[in-house]
Amino acid sequence: MGIQRRNVLAGGLALAALPAIGQGKQYGPGASDTEIKIGNTIPYSGPASAYGIIGRVEAAYFKMLNEQGGIGGRKINYISLDDGYSPPKAVEMIRRLVEQDEVLFTMSTLGTPSNSAIHKYMNQKKVPHLFLATGASKWNDPKNFPWTMGFNPNYESEGRLYGQDILRNRPTAKVAVLYQNDDYGKDYLKGFMEGLGEKGKGLVVKSVSYEVTDPTVDSQIVTLQSSGADTFFNITTPKFAAQAIRKVADIGWKPVHYLNQVSSSVGSVLKPAGLDKSVGLISMQYIKDPTEPRWASDAAMKDYFAFMKKYLPNEDPADGSATYAMAVSQLTVQLLKQCGNNLTRENVMKQAASIKGFQIPMALPGVLADTSAGDYALFQTMQLVKFDGKTWQGFGEPVAVR
Structure with missing residues (x-):
């Protein structure tokens, strides 16, 4: 299959606010009483390999969460594959994630060319294609592509x-x-x-x-x-x-x-x-800069540096792509919190389109994540x-x- 890298890491944070696993559970592909399967493709190799740190941070973040008990008692199974910043390779990897691994949704797939190559496929398959690491304007088109949502400002x-x-x-x-x-x-x-x-x-x-x-x-x-x-x-x-x-x-x-x-x-x-x-x-x-002195006493930034030191000691914590990945991961946890025990692809997408004024800890103060069924653009200010x-x-x- 030409896979350059495959990370299958379990990790998770026990969120007391989540409903306990019990009655009213609904599961789609990639979800169960014990697991939530999330897919990702990113260039660990090739001309955009500098962005590979995003996948490594997300994998480590979910690993940390799992060590703390999981999300609602469920562990995150994060499957991250190398697409080399090649659209044909991205198609190959995404098909594997959807058809073989049967992930509940994908998150943080990187690059406008690669996401363009899988755009129609994800919507035809009705798999949530979430928090894309690209700011192309076409990701905010809920009428024609209701299963795709970007992350970056346009x-x-x-x-x-x-x-x-x-x-x-x-x-x-x-x-x-x-x-x-x-x-x-x-x-x-x-x-x-x-x-x-x-x-x-x-x-x-x-x-x-x-x-x-x-x-x-x-x-x-x-x-x-x-x-x-x-x-x-x-x-x-x-x-x-x-x-x-x-x-x-x-x-x-x-x-x-x-x-x-x-x-x-x-x-x-x-x-x-x-x-x-x-x-x-x-x-x-729109995300806090780890090199900026004004965040030295910020609680979220202190947590970030502690996380990087423990889980990714060989990565540069000054890399803004790492704080970006932390922000995406934090929003993904919020999404799963909103889903509760209804872990179907339909509800994941419904909840993604119902994020209301959420202050991501790693986002600048006042830069709130906010979506609706008619507007998928997450951020309003920069x-x-x-x-x-x-x-x-x-x-x-x-x-x-x-």
């Missing part, structure tokens, strides 16, 4: 935020754009152009794309510099983001540099690129941030993303 909305910021603060900017040539990159670019508006579209003097199979984006950066641009929107995944940041600095280009949030991790992107070369980057946040050489610092007021 890429288009985030791109629009940056475009509006440039239009407001740099109305004479000369803008260059680098984007990944797929739905992920094009979603960001679409929102960015909408944010600039009709008057602002003329500010973009050059845009170039790259393929995920490209070895580097160095030549694209040189091309963009030669355009005379003084502002740069960097729409890249971690490997290429680090390359772009480093190349921009190495060739002496000094644009106002906007970086998409999915590659804003200090640990997996900015450190490899060079913290000194990352000073001044502008991005956005915060512009600038990197000071050590950590991201917020500026301005949080901005609505819808």
Whole structure:
């Protein structure tokens, strides 16, 4: 089957608020009195392997929960498979999870291309396809795809935020754009152009794309510099983001540099690129940054660092993808808490569409998870941030993303 990695870890937290296992139990595939089976595919290998830490953190989190007694007395059987950031491989792995492992639902499958490849299949099979690690706008389409729900704020909305910021603060900017040539990159670019508006579209003097199979984006950066641009929107995944940041600095280009949030991790992107070369980057946040001093006494962050030290001592706790994974895991536990003893795929989806003002411990204060049957977008606000050489610092007021 070409499986690169398979994690089948049991873990769980005893939640006193959950109803005891007893009368009124309803089970679908992947659920029983003793087990809840959850599937995941993620790139542990390939061009987006930096995101593999998300799967490792989720596996460790569920392991921790199971050691504490499970969720409602049931252990989480988390099955995480390597898709190499390859859509055909993702299809193969998802079919295995649904048809052989018979998971109750999938969570945190990563990447716009891979999720696009399994989108119709999951809805045809009526398997909850939840909390996708991608912010493509199409995940919020409950009318046509009622079994799919994203996690990240919408890429288009985030791109629009940056475009509006440039239009407001740099109305004479000369803008260059680098984007990944797929739905992920094009979603960001679409929102960015909408944010600039009709008057602002003329500010973009050059845009170039790259393929995920490209070895580097160095030549694209040189091309963009030669355009005379003084502002740069960097729409890249971690490997290429680090390359772009480093190349921009190495060739002496000094644009106002906007970086998409999915590659804003200090640990997996900015450190490899060079913290000194990352000073001044502008991005956005909705999850707490583990490098930010203001969270030093925060209870949720203290729990996070203790968890990482005990369960993943060889991973970098400064990696923002790790706090992201913790947030997704915490929301998944809330979902299962809402499901109680009705662990059918239909009820899982019903409860996912009924999350009301939940403050995920690892999310920024006031950034609440909230869904309805007609709107699957989880988050409504995000915060512009600038990197000071050590950590991201917020500026301005949080901005609505819808």
